[in-house]
Amino acid sequence: MAEPAPLTACPPWLLEHWQAIFQRHEQGKLPHALLFTGAQGLGKRRFVRFVAESLLCLNCSPATGACGSCDSCAQLTAGAHPEFSTLMPEGASMNIKVDSIRELVNWLQLSAPPGRYRAALIDQADAMNRNAANSLLKTLEEPGERALLILSADRPGDLPATVRSRCQSTVLNVADKSAAINWLAEQGVAGAEDQLAYSRVGPYALLEQSTDVWQESEQRLQKAWKDLFLMRASVGKIVDSLSDLPVRRSLGQFSHWTLLATKMGQNLSVGADHATSELISEVHTGLDSEQWFSLYDRIQQLYRSDSASFKSQTVLEGLFADIRLMTQG
Ligand SMILES: [Zn+2]
Secondary structure: OOOOOOOOOOOHHHHHHHHHHHHHHHOOOOOOEEEEEOOOOOOHHHHHHHHHHHHHOOOOEOOOEOOOOOHHHHHHHOOOOOOEEEEOOEOOOOEEOHHHHHHHHHHHHOOOOOOOOEEEEEOOHHHEOHHHHHHHHHHHHOOOOOEEEEEEEOOHHHOOHHHHOOOEEEEOOOOOHHHHHHHHHHOOOOOHHHHHHHOOOOHHHHHHHOOHHHHHHHHHHHHHHHHHHOOOOOHHHHHHHOOOOOHHHHHHHHHHHHHHHHHHHOOOOOOOOHHHHHHHHHHHHHOOHHHHHHHHHHHHHHHHOOOHHHHOOHHHHHHHHHHHHHHHO
């Protein structure tokens, strides 16, 4: 049996989203498959767990979700709820495999006790490979009685349209801004209001980004990006300066800056903090508008690639060498 674990709390800025679900639950109009998407660091994983726990609870409320004291809540905190199952990406490839989905689908067909749900969570459902997604389709079409499938995805575009169209999708956002600002301030994040206004990520990611380690790496990435476009150092040196950062982190940041450069090229508002705006205006004349767009596509592709070579610094080397060629051409 698993260790006792407390029930999951709803991230306060997402409470309105729960209240909308609660209402449908009360009206008996809850669809059997729910898909939640939204920015990174918004608390999707916590939220879907909170929703599942709350809907399994025999006495849930719009204000706080699960009651914490009914039979179902006791089973959840004991980590032994017979009507609850979760699935998330695993292994080196961080995929959700077809066998795991098949198992889940069979489990979901079993009947739930009268008046109760049987709930399955799939975290980061966009990590399902094609076969896994296909195995899920049957359940999405003919769900068991009172079966509830709750999915979260960072990149819903990576889910097959056949899966997406069978789920009711909700794009989560910071519905309650002041709740998020208060929470960030309580965690000691300075300038929470500005950060939230300019950021493309959610409060949890903002908290992570406020750490010294993150700030230091951010400055290093800014320097690398500038050095690259302003020809201040060799490609090899620039790659070396980022060697201890996860490639995914570097690519994520470059993808964001490239997107901002395409905006600047179209005279659109960049919508970034002062340091970022300055960085973008310093480098953006290095490429023409078309080149920025194609660079953005390329970095996005690299970022989304799940091949093993993705983790290697050679990805950055190739990318930087090509950018150099473009800026010199
Ligand atoms: Zn309860």
